[in-house]
């Protein structure tokens with residue numbers, strides 16, 4: 001049979017690589033990187049190929065299911081949606097709106113059908129208990145962007161294709177392909193940077209990115225704020241800040257810099273493990289480079305001083321004149337705008353969580369508090385839950401507590417494609433059709449991309465009569481809830497209409513016809529300075545000294561130095577992993593296991609352990625048993641475990657994943673360990689003990 005190639009963006013991660021999907025009739029038979037995509041230029045990773053496994057997976061749910069005790073029965077779409085709407089409304093009638101919570105996982109951001117169709121459903125629910133994976137991920141970035149620039153998505157992106165010097169803290173783009181820095185084929189781009197300039201990586205592990213870097217420095221987990229403070233002090237010691245370009249657009253810079261200079265960083269080497277002289281050299285190089293950019297991701301945002309780190313990174317780019325400059329850090333100007341009129345700039349503290357009193361941010365509460373909101377009796381207790389494309393049992397802190405809490409809910413409905421550690425607790429599962437059957441236009445990752453690009457992905461094949469798109473499910477669920485609650489409801493138009501409206505609002509001139517005519521996507525050019533003219537702060541200036549962040553300096557100063565022998569745990573990602581949910585893909589999990597705890601040989605010896613031992617890893621919260629591997633790539637005093645493992649739990653239906661060894665990192669994490677200003681979970685840098693199992 002003749003093969004036909006169809007083109008679309010990969011739906012699996014932030015890199016939005018162009019894919020060439022080869023079909024024989026209705027069957028997807030091969031996947032390649034789209035060589036004609038002007039942005040990804042043919043790049044594809046093993047996950048992209050594993051879409052073949054996802055499409056063919058016998059465990060993938062293809063019709064709604066209703067649970068009766070421990071049995072699941074198939075149920076029709078109309079009945080399932082009506083029942084879900086009615087049961088959510090019934091809980092709210094009896095216990096109030098906040099008794100229904102929602103948790104939205106990472107893939108929501110990858111689907112136009114989620115990002116555009118969730119808001120009306122959430123509006124119908126009108127609950128304060130909205131949670132998402134953002135509060136175990138990038139809240140510090142959103143908070144700092146909102147405080148400094150006036151919008152949570154006015155995010156300066158490292159211009160990695162043009163910079164001469166890049167300082168990377170706590171990110172591993174060679175494995176992750178960039179995050180809040182959409183950079184398909186990041187490895188190639190970074191190798192080119194290292195060849196023409198310098199790539200400096202600061203990470204407690206010698207990662208795949210450190211391997212290709214010009215230099216790598218080990219850092220003690222959680223101590224980056226000290227490193228950044230000392231670096232800023234050294235930069236400022238070289239001369240006044242280079243901020244002429246921002247004249248009239250700076251508020252509070254002197255105040256912020258005075259507070260930073262006043263910090264006692266005399267012990268920076270002891271705190272971080274990086275010598276003062278090395279920091280001074282990095283400061284000279286950063287300042288002298290024709291263009292330079294500092295970038296920090298998971299390692300510095302999902303830790304106890306995430307917001308402080310992100311603020312100091314912005315200030316470093318600013319005082320060296322690299323903010324909003326080509327080759328530095330510049331916001332993208334996406335054709336479908338995510339900032340400006342009609343978007344939500346950010347908010348904090350309009351309400352607080354019931355049990356712990358944590359402030360709302362951007363319309364959500366920190367997911368670290370969800371389990372206790374379910375378990376703690378009283379008015380406003382969460383009794384029902386909607387999950388959409390999320391697996392919080394494996395991905396949020398103290399996952400075992402959440403696991404137990406989910407089992408106690410009166411009602412839970414999950415929009416998801418697998419029966420996994422989380423959705424096994426649902427009463428109804430509503431599985432959407434493959435993303436390949438749905439149109440897609442990327443809202444967020446175009447906005448975070450290292451070039452200005454646009455692509456409209458058409459459906460690759462028709463949906464069968466029995467299949468529903470994510471957007472149809474969310475729209476119908478909203479309608480069913482509104483009907484049961486006696487509220488008005490207006491159906492949203494289909495995705496293409498919403499995309500056309502968004503493009504028109506953006507005013508770039510780009511329209512659907514142009515996108516339809518460009519199946520490989522459109523390159524609109526490199527990043528351009530635009531931040532200064534787009535600031536959404538009340539003052540119209542960059543707010544350099546937000547009180548919430550200034551107060552973090554005092555909190556940092558009060559942190560005691562680790563006692564000798566303290567072991568701290570950090571995470572890792574692998575090019576064959578995708579958070580918790582792709583371990584059922586044979587292509588990805590074949591070969592050697594990837595779940596193990598890594599430890600430095602000296603740390604093993606000090607505990608009488610050897611490479612390959614079974615070990616018990618314990619934290620203040622819980623313990624897990626796993627296998628340990630000796631690794632010289634780790635800083636002594638640091639252990640490393642990937643998250644998203646720990647699958648074989650009763651009632652799940654992922655046969656291949658159940659065979660994958662490994663324990664869940666988040667059975668160890670502490671739901672009270674937070675980045676203070678944002679409420680983001682601090683999952684990295686956890687204090688642990690390791691002993692023979």
Ligand SMILES: Nc1nc2c(c(=O)[nH]1)N[C@H]1C(S)=C(S)[C@@H](COP(=O)(O)OP(=O)(O)OC[C@H]3O[C@@H](n4cnc5c(=O)[nH]c(N)nc54)[C@H](O)[C@@H]3O)O[C@H]1N2
Nearest residue numbers: 105106137389390391392395415416571579580581643665
């Ligand atoms: N310890 C530790 N914990 C972490 C992290 C870490 O580094 N360390 N990383 C954190 C980060 S950055 C993130 S983003 C979170 C992720 O946290 P989550 O989003 O909660 O977890 P995922 O594993 O991404 O789960 C994705 C879910 O979406 C479902 N799904 C997949 N495709 C579709 C689809 O097309 N439609 C629908 N409706 N469902 C779909 C999958 O079956 C799965 O249930 O984890 C966080 N947790």
Ligand SMILES: Nc1nc2c(c(=O)[nH]1)N[C@H]1C(S)=C(S)[C@@H](COP(=O)(O)OP(=O)(O)OC[C@H]3O[C@@H](n4cnc5c(=O)[nH]c(N)nc54)[C@H](O)[C@@H]3O)O[C@H]1N2
Nearest residue numbers: 170172176179221222297298299570573574575577578579
């Ligand atoms: N292959 C693959 N790609 C992915 C994903 C995946 O699961 N697999 N997930 C996607 C998602 S949801 C996200 S958010 C991105 C994340 O993208 P990245 O942030 O680039 O990925 P991580 O591997 O989590 O990198 C975090 C790094 O921080 C280091 N680290 C930990 N603690 C500290 C610390 O205290 N200080 C410093 N300086 N470093 C520290 C870790 O050793 C690790 O190397 O990746 C995305 N891409």
Ligand code: SF4
Nearest residue numbers: 010013016017045048
């Ligand atoms: S890096 Fe891999 S998973 Fe991410 S978009 Fe590209 S092909 Fe897809």
Ligand SMILES: [Mo]
Nearest residue numbers: 106133137138
């Ligand atoms: Mo993430």
